Amino acid sequence: TALAGIWQELLGVERVGRHDNFFELGGHSLLAVQLMERLRRLSLGVEVRTLFARPVLCDLAASLGSHHEVAVPANLIGEQTAAITPQMLPLIDLTQQEIDRIVSTVPGGVANIQDIYGLSPLQDGILFHHLLASQGDPYLLVSEMAFADRGVLDRYLAAVQQVVDRHDILRTAFVWEGLSSPAQVVWRKAALDVSEVELDEDGGPGHEQLKRRFDPRQYRIDLGQAPLLRFVIAREPGSTRWLLLELQHHLIGDHTTLEVMHAEVRTVVEGRRHELAAPQPFRNLVAQARLGGSSEEHEAFFRSMLADIDEPTLPFGLIEVHGDGSGVGEAQRMLPQALNERLRAQARRLGVSLASL
Incomplete structure (x- = not known):
């Protein structure tokens, strides 16, 4: 209920349901930062990456309070500072x-x-x-x-x-x-x-x-x-x-x-x-990224995820393409409404953005 109230205020919507998705309601990365700050004030800390992984209200609510916010050290450089050490x-x-x-x-x-x-x-x-x-x-x-x-x-x-x-x-x-x-x-x-x-x-x-x-x-x-x-x-x-x-x-x-x-x-x-x-x-943001976990933790995570991959996974023979990227052309095509809706439904089911899909 507390989370839904914050969403209503930040996103400017009248009603928020338990199965609503933060990003589909108009949320974006800057609003995500504001959301983290509002939750922190209520001692309901959660990591930003948790929001991106679990953007549906009921899923995110189940994760609240699981994150211990990194204490951001004070900025010791003042307007009267004569030398920086x-x-x-x-x-x-x-x-x-x-x-x-x-x-x-x-x-x-x-x-x-x-x-x-x-x-x-x-x-x-x-x-x-x-x-x-x-x-x-x-x-x-x-x-x-x-x-x-x-x-x-x-x-x-x-x-x-x-x-x-x-x-x-x-x-x-x-x-x-x-x-x-x-x-x-x-x-x-x-x-x-x-x-x-x-x-x-x-x-x-x-x-x-x-x-x-x-x-x-x-x-x-x-x-x-x-x-x-x-x-x-x-x-x-x-x-x-x-x-x-x-x-x-x-x-x-x-x-x-x-x-x-x-x-x-x-x-x-x-x-x-x-x-x-x-x-x-x-x-x-820099403090959260740099003090929230050691580089050894990050390396261990990616080793566990990628250790069994022994070759590139580039599609369409792209590994054989040579050049500096300057030969890239662009084309745009409107998708049929039915396909657009199926793609969005699939993105919702997987809990990822449409861009990621």
């Missing part, structure tokens, strides 16, 4: 020399550093693929917008800056060169990077010109400069409209992040910033 960084093991190396990468030095911590396992994998790519970046996300005139565009960018000021992860840069393990560094102030370009009057539609010029298959951004959001703006040829191309790195967010960010930007533009909820510190 290894003892002040409970979420990463660094030497003083490595810390000094990080400080040298941040504009404004120590005064502009809010926090330093390690990467989550998912971020580790994304950074690995970024470094593996010799050209372009497989984890650079692109979105496009158009504005009636330059004034509207400027108001939008000013609102984005206010949202960046609110959220730690949007002011985070990544440093790995010269370090024993990669670090993410939260800047206190991170100004938006906005580049204005001129489009060719005879080069075809403006949005296609922008996409060609900043195609992630050839284009990369500097991960050491926060925020890992880049904006390219241009006046549309033969028009008063302005086009905007937004590049966001997957290290700091995903499609859901973009949706939440745009919703907050809209709230700010409408003069309702005071209505926004207090942001959750990203260090809390």
